[in-house]
Amino acid sequence: MKSDKKISVPVLRRLPKYYRHLEELSRQGIEKISSKDLSKLINVTASQIRQDLNCFGGFGQQGYGYNVKSLRDSLAEILGVTKRYTAIIVGVGHLGQALANHTTLSRSGVDLISLFDISSEVVGSEVAGHVVKNISQAHRFCQENQVDIAILTLPKSEAVTVANLLSDAGVKGFWNFANTELTLKNKEASVENVYMGDSLMKLCYDISDKGQSL
Amino acid sequence: MKSDKKISVPVLRRLPKYYRHLEELSRQGIEKISSKDLSKLINVTASQIRQDLNCFGGFGQQGYGYNVKSLRDSLAEILGVTKRYTAIIVGVGHLGQALANHTTLSRSGVDLISLFDISSEVVGSEVAGHVVKNISQAHRFCQENQVDIAILTLPKSEAVTVANLLSDAGVKGFWNFANTELTLKNKEASVENVYMGDSLMKLCYDISDKGQSL
Numbered sequence: 001m002k003s004d005k006k007i008s009v010p011v012l013r014r015l016p017k018y019y020r021h022l023e024e025l026s027r028q029g030i031e032k033i034s035s036k037d038l039s040k041l042i043n044v045t046a047s048q049i050r051q052d053l054n055c056f057g058g059f060g061q062q063g064y065g066y067n068v069k070s071l072r073d074s075l076a077e078i079l080g081v082t083k084r085y086t087a088i089i090v091g092v093g094h095l096g097q098a099l100a101n102h103t104t105l106s107r108s109g110v111d112l113i114s115l116f117d118i119s120s121e122v123v124g125s126e127v128a129g130h131v132v133k134n135i136s137q138a139h140r141f142c143q144e145n146q147v148d149i150a151i152l153t154l155p156k157s158e159a160v161t162v163a164n165l166l167s168d169a170g171v172k173g174f175w176n177f178a179n180t181e182l183t184l185k186n187k188e189a190s191v192e193n194v195y196m197g198d199s200l201m202k203l204c205y206d207i208s209d210k211g212q213s214l
Numbered sequence: 215m216k217s218d219k220k221i222s223v224p225v226l227r228r229l230p231k232y233y234r235h236l237e238e239l240s241r242q243g244i245e246k247i248s249s250k251d252l253s254k255l256i257n258v259t260a261s262q263i264r265q266d267l268n269c270f271g272g273f274g275q276q277g278y279g280y281n282v283k284s285l286r287d288s289l290a291e292i293l294g295v296t297k298r299y300t301a302i303i304v305g306v307g308h309l310g311q312a313l314a315n316h317t318t319l320s321r322s323g324v325d326l327i328s329l330f331d332i333s334s335e336v337v338g339s340e341v342a343g344h345v346v347k348n349i350s351q352a353h354r355f356c357q358e359n360q361v362d363i364a365i366l367t368l369p370k371s372e373a374v375t376v377a378n379l380l381s382d383a384g385v386k387g388f389w390n391f392a393n394t395e396l397t398l399k400n401k402e403a404s405v406e407n408v409y410m411g412d413s414l415m416k417l418c419y420d421i422s423d424k425g426q427s428l
Contacts, residue, residue: 012419016412079415080422094312101308103393104411108418148421173421175414179317190420192413197318198230199406200389201293204322205226206404207362207387208294 011052015079017042018049022072023107034065081109087175088147090162091154092117092132095177099151100128110149114141118154138162142169149173156180163191225266229293231256232263236286237321248279295323301389302361304376305368306331306346309391313365314342324363328355332368352376356383363387370394377405 021042025033039046053059056078059071076082087110089096096115099105105112115130116138117123123134133141141147150171152159159178167174167186174191176182182191235256239247253260267273270292273285290296301324303310310329313319319326329344330352331337337348347355355361364385366373373392381388381400388405390396396405 012416013412015419016409016415019415020409020412078419080418081415083418083422085418085421094308094315098308098312099410102410104414108411108414110414110418149417173417175417190417192417192420194410194413195230195234196313196316196408197322198227198234199408200318200322200324201230201233201295202226203363203387203389203404203406204294204297204299204324205229205292206406207299208297 007055011055014044014048014052015075017044018052019072019075019079019081022068022075025068026072030068032065032067038066081107083109085110085148085173086113086146087111087149087151088113088138088141089115089151089153090117090135090138090166091152091178092119092122092127093153096151096153097127099153099177100130113145113147116141135162139165139169142166142171147171149175151175151177152182153177160184163189221269225269228258228262228266229289231258232266233286233289233293233295236282236289239282240286244282246279246281252280295321297323299324299362299387300327300360301325301363301365302327302352302355302385303329303365303367304331304349304352304380305366305392306333306336306341307367310365310367311341313367313391314344327359327361330355349376353379353383356380356385361385363389365389365391366396367391374398377403 035046035049039049042049056074059066059074087105089100089112092100092115096117100112100115112128112130115127115132116135117132118135122132125132147170150163150166152163152174154162156178159176159180159182163174163176163182164185167184167189172189174182174184174189176191176193179195181193184191249260249263253263256263270288273280273288301319303314303326306314306329310331314326314329326342326344329341329346330349331346332349336346339346361384364377364380364387366377366388368376370392373390373394373396377388377390377396378399381398381403386403388396388398388403390405390407393409395407398405
């Protein structure tokens with residue numbers, strides 16, 4: 001399997017979707033799937049799937065289709081799900097608590113190791129097995145511990161300052177729910193900005209008269 | 215402005231991003247923006263932006279760029295943000311409460327009109343100005359009230375049953391956070407499945423050695 005090739009962002013954005021479906025198939029005990037059935041399930045053309053997987057050396061066998069478990073494992077390896085990453089959550093409101101308790105983290109290979117908040121109502125309480133610390137301790141915590149990812153569920157106004165601070169302390173990735181595009185001083189840091197509203201707007205369009213007439 | 219043309223899904227997925235950035239520019243008091251600056255800001259090529267907006271008749275003026283407010287308003291109209299939609303939340307855990315209190319809803323033109331849960335700990339409590347009702351009342355509520363969108367933040371195992379029930383009662387759109395691909399009996403209903411883990415996996419890849427070497 002070639003994994004040192006430059007992979008385009010659109011391909012990378014599709015891989016988690018493939019992985020998700022293959023994981024589900026595997027859970028259902030399905031061992032192989034034809035490229036046609038996989039295409040239907042994932043809602044991506046068979047040729048697109050083939051092209052995407054060819055970036056990593058290709059997987060399917062003519063006339064056989066895909067071996068579910070083996071393709072899932074290869075995608076897990078490519079995506080780094082088999083590695084373990086450590087994460088902290090900064091901002092322990094409802095969204096922070098929802099993410100702390102969500103299977104998404106562990107299924108992506110991410111271990112939550114601490115949570116931080118500014119509010120005295122939350123600091124000291126236990127969330128997902130961790131005692132929430134004061135946000136003033138976050139910088140030092142990241143210096144003293146290996147923290148790969150900071151999950152930012154704090155107000156927009158504070159997100160940039162906190163992210164720059166944590167990036168200085170060695171955090172490499174930011175999963176940002178602060179509804180603002182994070183631009184960090186440290187250009188080596190990676191940021192995924194999550195805008196939940198985008199998919200809601202798409203839905204509003206779909207149920208509108210315009211969407212219905214498509 | 216032509217809006218009766220068939221618009222592809224990739225274009226539709228980019229529009230909320232354009233809208234979001236234009237709204238931000240407008241808030242900052244910026245009146246016009248060159249196509250080059252807009253492209254840099256949005257991280258989409260100028261020619262792609264032009265092509266996307268041409269689906270609706272085009273907007274920019276050669277040598278002037280885009281009028282921020284007017285383009286924002288046109289996108290708002292296309293996306294249906296200027297319309298009001300009604301929504302209920304089914305599942306009032308942390309994620310449900312986060313969404314109930316999030317500006318995302320109102321900014322997308324969506325008014326929350328009720329919330330439902332199964333747990334006696336939550337039913338009867340007030341969230342975002344609404345008393346949480348028992349989930350057994352949801353079907354009837356949707357029959358008696360115009361409910362455009364159901365926001366599903368309930369466990370996977372219950373999502374399909376609840377969604378089919380509400381779809382029968384007239385709900386047209388489902389914003390689904392149940393981490394499962396919803397396939398409804400009513401093919402007219404629209405579904406947006408939200409998989410938060412996908413962007414986390416992309417982030418894990420980015421911070422991995424493979425991502426760093428791109």
